[in-house]
Amino acid sequence: MKVAKHRARVGVVVALAILTLGATRSRAQEFAPAAPEPLVMGAASMLDQALAPERRAPELVILGGRPFGLAALDAAAVAAGLGWRSLRGAAGLARSGDPAIGWSTVAFAIGGATPGAGYALRVAARRDRRSDAAIAAESGAPPDAPPGTIATDLGGGTSAGVNAGGELGAGAWIAPGRVVLLWVAHPQLVTRGAAPPLARGLECGVAWRGSRVRAWLARELAAAPGGSDTHRAGIAFGGVDASAWVEARDAPLRAGLGVAARAGPFAVGVRVDAHPVLPQSVRFECALGSAP
């Protein structure tokens, strides 16, 4: 029993260290679409980055992934989006990680879009999958601690934390002339409660969208004091039916690549991100909805 508890603690510490040190730069969140924003905007991008899609047709998306090759961090999500006139809305549910270190997420986004412009607000709430009692028992917190507040110092300290949190973000994009796309998004404009698993900062980006080639450049400000800003640049080839892309990031320098295909209302996409230290991350996406 003691060994199992020790293993669980070690697993939690390792996973949190990876999330803190490595994944903060990966931008991968529960609803992050496999394809970069300049290529496709949909329900997933609205929940992830508050970037509302121009199309208003309903969409259902299933997302999944294995960050850094860790089965303990496996994630799955389902998202749905809908539009009416210029209004756009999306909702999603996600579950990340195994029961020992994972969390569940519910997210909503509402916004608007017109030809050439879109904007949205997103709200996400998370809660650890472990029960308060389980974590309290591990951390030594008093059993009568109020629900939702538990000791998170797994090193044996007594600092009290919370096992639930939320965040609010906003984003907007414009496409003057349709060829150039510019976006500004801050998914975590305000956070409350437990810190989100990935700290995210303000992102500004610009993309050029040709008929068969697309290229983009984005800059994300450091989400925490003392951190460094990150940049990413990518290029994609192909059209609506099939496309492939590569993307490079800095801090630390790494790359990712992906492919996407569409047949009628069905679309699939896969993305693989390399990391100089950690194993590869894989994300996939299946969508049901009309073509953008």
Add this chain to the structure above:
Amino acid sequence: MNRGHSARAAAAALGLALALIGSRVQGVRGDPAEPPADAPEDADYDVERPDSIGDGDIEVGLGVVANDGRHSTQRRRALFRSDSLGGAVRDGAGDDLAGSSLEGAAAGGRFGLGRSMPVWGRGLVLGDPREPWGWRERGTQRRSAGDVLWYRAGRGSHVGAWAGTAGRKQPALGLDAGARGANGGVVFDRRGISNASVWASRESGGSGGGAEFASDRRGRWRAETFAQRRDGSARLGGWVRAGHEAYRGAGDPRRAGPPLAVSARADVPLAHGTRLGLLGAWWRFAPGVPGARATLEVQQALPHHAGVVAGFEQQHGTRRDPAVVGRPAPEARFRQGAWAEWHGGAGPVSLAWRHEFWGERRWVRGEVRAVSTARIGVESPAGVGVRITYAAFRAVSGEHVYLPELEADRLVLRALAGDGERARVELRGPFAGGMVEAALNRTFVPPRAPRMQWTVEWTRRSRLRREP
């Protein structure tokens, strides 16, 4: 020493070269927002927005402000203007802009009352002298403190008088007269004549020049001459000041400025929607207390009402008179800065992004402050608008970042220090026959807890009389 000397010489040479061209530039958008030198370094600075009411308009505003997020204070204001009378009243606890002013026409001349201050010539005696380092003419400067009553009659020739405190604690009286562009004035206080000034100017179509010579009762003097030229949308200007460092005018002594200064500015359109802005200035408060500033800024207009701005600047020395602030000037202060800005929009959405960073070594190395700002605005056809502004800033100890924030009746230069972020959400919409504007600010500088501020202001503008 050599670096400071060479930079000073370069700035002076640039300033003189541009001064020879002769011009005045009202301001280039995009340059870093900063309060005037007389403002406290670590405090927010409020300045009135340019009055936009027209003849026959009256504007009433009510507001509630909570600078600590909890305890609110009220603000009230009323402005009106007719063809012969205009006035403004502002009231509010702790409001830097509180006060009243009245201006109008009476008995063949014009009069003013309250914080409405007359200006003599270049402001060496009465008014605010220009800051050599400033892009704008008092663009971010409040009206002088103190109340005065003034009257001026005549057109080609005139006589005028004023009485009041004019920024000083002691009351004073001023008389001035002029004809054909040449003017003279004398200021009296309890001890007799305190200042005297003669000035002359000639302007036509935005081009011209002039000069002022002023002296105090001890014979200490200050003189300033300027030239400006406007050719189409190109504006060039420069001015030179010289005088005794202990000279003080009748106005606020904190705004006396440096006794030795040369400043030149240019705003020149180039081809394909490009504009070039230049500023070169050198000044000296006292021997061994110089300062210099050189700025280059390029604006490029883009399709769909978008635009980009990029600039580079070098600063030396101080802008604060050691005799006024009561402490020695920092030695050999050197700063280089650069900024880039983009703004654009499509449909109901507008976006803007700006990045600015400053270093204490050449080529903007040794970062001392940096700020990145992004803004999202959404406007509905019904007049409801939402704007979200997010800024991430870094400033080392002793440095401050200023973020400009527009409120219903003022521009606030928000002073921020440390390494943190500021988010601002603004809502605007029609309400009760007017417009209501609400703003919520959240400033977070770890490890301190987030600081909330909010304002709600309602403004209604109406006509004093109906159109025929």
